[in-house]
Amino acid sequence: MLSIRVLVALACCTLPLAAQHEAGADGRSKHPAMGDAKAIAAGQKLYATSCTGCHGATAEGGRGPNLRQRGMWHPLDDDALFGTIKRGVPGADMPGLNLPDEQVWQIAAFVRSLTAPAIDTHVPGDTAAGESVFWGKAKCGSCHAVRGKGGTFGPDLGNVASMKAAEDIRAAIVDPTGDGFGRYRGVTVKLKSGRSLKGLARNHNNYSIQVQQPDGNLELLHMGDVEVLVFSKTSLMPGDFRERLTKEELDNLVAYLSRQSVRTAVK
């Protein structure tokens, strides 16, 4: 009897905590910082002081893994992500953080925003202004279609916000050729066995490379078997948008594309 009362009391105490988590679109609980533009911006500042040393200024990785490529670290749910950042990774090289929980959540929100599809995060910027840059000044629409309108030379961007994080969209615009994530970097590989193949380079590192072939097949090659590797030097997309557009125009473009999804946007 007594123990039941204790349980009831405990359940009451945890209610205010639970109330902080609003239900996400999938019905799972979600901390208010996750996906929140202000929290993400605050988390980015904290990330710069506490995490860049090991994970890199743009989270590209270093002593710690690349935090922008989903495949590099196992996907953690929100609570596990919070716990990892707060307590570190015992046994590995990552220290815990001595910061209030609110700030740890902000960092978690920032780290999540790096991989979350853009449609699931708040992306600052003026989407209407971005839309006019897309079809007007930057002529993106001469190569890309959105909802049936526009060119077909480049990939259709009508669902880009479900496929890419906001920062990946930005990287695709300002640095289509850069090593960024090289999703579309053409490569020709000659193997020691004499076989050659051509395709798009994915997840290239010192040990292996994945080559996506025109039929969509992904083949993993060990660098030890590779005789020659030649990357195509340029993307087919113009590489000078950083010079041709102002920072504000770029922000607005990213905001506009971050809403292009077959799913509905977060409020």
Ligand code: HEC
């Ligand atoms: C001293 C270096 C170092 C610092 C500082 C550091 N990390 Fe790490 N981090 C690592 C290493 C090493 C790993 C890989 C651990 C492992 O082997 O799973 C890692 C792993 C991670 C992972 C993936 C965990 C998993 O289970 O896949 C996340 C997320 C992460 N770090 C976020 C952060 C954030 C956010 C900060 C700043 C608050 C931070 N790290 C600071 C070194 C560091």
Ligand code: HEC
């Ligand atoms: C001359 C044609 C051309 C123009 C103009 C152009 N792009 Fe591209 N774009 C491409 C091609 C081709 C690709 C795919 C190959 C690559 O990335 O190298 C691409 C890729 C992209 C991607 C990545 C898509 C994905 O699914 O990964 C985004 C985002 C993008 N472009 C946005 C833009 C924006 C925004 C503009 C205008 C500022 C623009 N592009 C202008 C041809 C173009």
